[in-house]
Amino acid sequence: MQRDVQEFMKRLKARRQRLTTQRKKIVDKIFSTHGHFSADDILHELRKDGYRASRATVYRTLALLTECNLLETIDIEKGYKLYEHVLGHRHHDHFICTKCGRIVEFSNDALEDLQNEISRRMDFRPISHSLKIYGVCSKCQQER
Amino acid sequence: MQRDVQEFMKRLKARRQRLTTQRKKIVDKIFSTHGHFSADDILHELRKDGYRASRATVYRTLALLTECNLLETIDIEKGYKLYEHVLGHRHHDHFICTKCGRIVEFSNDALEDLQNEISRRMDFRPISHSLKIYGVCSKCQQER
């Protein structure tokens, strides 16, 4: 989406950094990818389009986007990270199916409130959180 | 604690595996360590006691204990894993202080219930979950 690239440019400028060809290609690809993706996914998607960016540049761009708060990482505890866009998405948590690996997003205000309440009670100032529920998704439940 | 070692032996037997000197030393050390620890912590603690187990054996034993449901991992998203005992501890979640790295445990029934409720509503059968709240602990709040 054009809007995301514009937002990226704006944030790059604020940091005195450059919009290179590689960054543009990578950002375009990322924001046209829905759902969750790994660094490797992006690399392969780019190659499918006949474009080749180095692995290092992909990682560096993902880090940059994360610092710019355009991207967030999800640690699925599998030895590599997944990313998802943040722009225009509200905070949510994740179900992770242990059978098929499917990741389903959910969000719940009461849950957020409760976490804040617990934090306050323990005199802890919350900044962010990560909740992952592991289990079996509806599809996989039916399959057995 | 003796009881933990006994439980370990029982579970080893059930899997037709052996209680070696190394495993005994490692398990003793683990269950006399309170709080959270890394593979490296265990290795160093053992060396302090003048005992040397290979790094590979420590990792293999940690994996074994995890499979036996005597240990659980906490992924602190720092490139290495922490472990904690499970035996005799009820499930809990973690605050992680982003200033000092301190990890504080908490548990809350309403939170558990709510998560189960949300799972049920989404037709997802929950097995386990991981909630980490990142923020600033009370000590670090006072320091600035």
Place this chain on the structure above:
DNA sequence: TTACATGCAAACTATTTGCATAAGC
């Protein structure tokens, strides 16, 4: 005695980094 465990070193995997070269602004 024999199947399983250990120790070592090498392998792995995702990610990061140093450095010479290229290219935005």
Place this chain on the structure above:
DNA sequence: GCTTATGCAAATAGTTTGCATGTAA
């Protein structure tokens, strides 16, 4: 033109693995 970014290959870091040797049952 100056400074920042890229690409490559090598480095990292935690963890895992192959294999010869040791050992619990």
